[in-house]
Amino acid sequence: MSLTIYGLPTGSIYAPLASTILNGGFCPTLDRREIIPWGYKESMQFSDGSTGPGVESCVSIWYIDGAEQKVLVDTSFDNCEKVMNVLKKYGGNQVFKRKEEQEIVNALKKVNVTPEQIDIVIHTHLHFDHSGNDELFKNASFIVQRDEIPWALTPPPYGMWYYREFSFHLQNVLNRVRAIEGDVSITKGIEVWKLGGHTPGSMAVVVHTDIGRVALAGDVAVSYRNLEFRWPGGFFCNIEQVIQAYDRLLKETDVVVPGHDWEFFEKFPGGKIG
Template identity: 35%
Template sequence: MRNDAALTPEYRVFCLRTATHTAPEPIFLYMKGFGRTVDVNCYFWLAQGNGRNVLVDTGMGGDYPGRLTESARRSEASFPVGDGEDTLSQLARHGLRPENIDVVILTHLHYDHIANVQLFENAEIVVNRKGWEAARNPIHPVFDVFPKDVLDYMATRMKAQLRLAADEETIAPGIDVLWTGGHTRCSQAVKLQTAKGKVVLTGDVAYLYENLMSEHPIGLGVSLYESVDALRRLKREGDIVLPGHDKEILERYPGGVIV
């Protein structure tokens, strides 16, 4: 009898911290914690397996030719990048350079998740299709919150690399994307097959473990209903479910080694 599970590639998954951030608690937990703040980390992720190097989001920081600085000046004051936590340094720790990355999956198009996308000239860049269109053509100024210089670069210089994904799509064997909405129109989660089962990277539809545990929606988004639906679904989909910004990830998984 054929064992399809045995044929599915398994990936190792690493959590890479790229910055820190502090914000009011109601941003992370809807209508909760007024007057309090929460300290979080910003992450990107490396998955390796089946001869592929895959990044989920791109990290921030770094000093390299061609860096897009307009958004960096506006954003990185709020998202300070620690010494050695810029994208190039984090990749180097794993013996990698940008040209070694085969696929970059973007959980959504906010600056702290796509800041260094231009580094990856050899990679397929995966964005949710309807979310990409919504970000490029916002229906109201309140939704125009994405870094225009980065999106313009992607739309022109990286057009041939863009893969506009369906709401549910297999990107490569053992790697799937699932549209979540909730946080942004372009929000998608990533599901990876590993030796310990399915690892789900939620993106920012869950900032914290508390969002997942209590199914409490985030406070910064486009739909509370989509957020709750996504939290419930992603808990069913994954054996290990990792929120987008919780500092506890590096306490649970020392060195950022998930599996």
């Protein structure tokens, strides 16, 4: 079975460079211009009024067409203002923006699907920018690595991007959550690989398309530069697992799609793979 993936933009995050590329990409043996990710700007303004080098990153959801059931990967972030207010409480200064056409319902219209028609939502992980609209999908089951659930429901104080203010999103659909462990086949042509690294339960969604096996990497790889240089992003819980994930993804799939890179839409016009 050959499936098609549609990347659907649902907003942008404007964040300090170090959140996308660890240590800002500084290395004496590399030309730093090569490692800087797409969307980089020498100066941008953040929510606390500060300015500095930063990256505009996309936040996408991923619709998989042609499967036996209607499958979506991730559900993006909640209201921009709410998100930034919560972040400020925890010392974050990222800016979130969303255009009208990037609202979840409007984004799905591009593939002629409504939230109610989605059968399965796969979460690469449960950070708030990947699970902030679960309640819209009233008829879906939610597939999550078991290790991820405690972090989202009862976030520890050091659990960056897991915040108790957003725990209700998972709590509201908990009776429809399918907790899995490890690598699992979801339906014909779609499997998930547990990678860890970025978060305890981070996983890639691997889809069989007419151009080969395509991995939606989630935030194990935020940008293409993370993969090209095997250089982690700024947020991780286990750096060894991150590097192992890069090796596996690059060796065992034909295409790897990072979690937050606008460059994807240059490589795949219209966001379509397959």
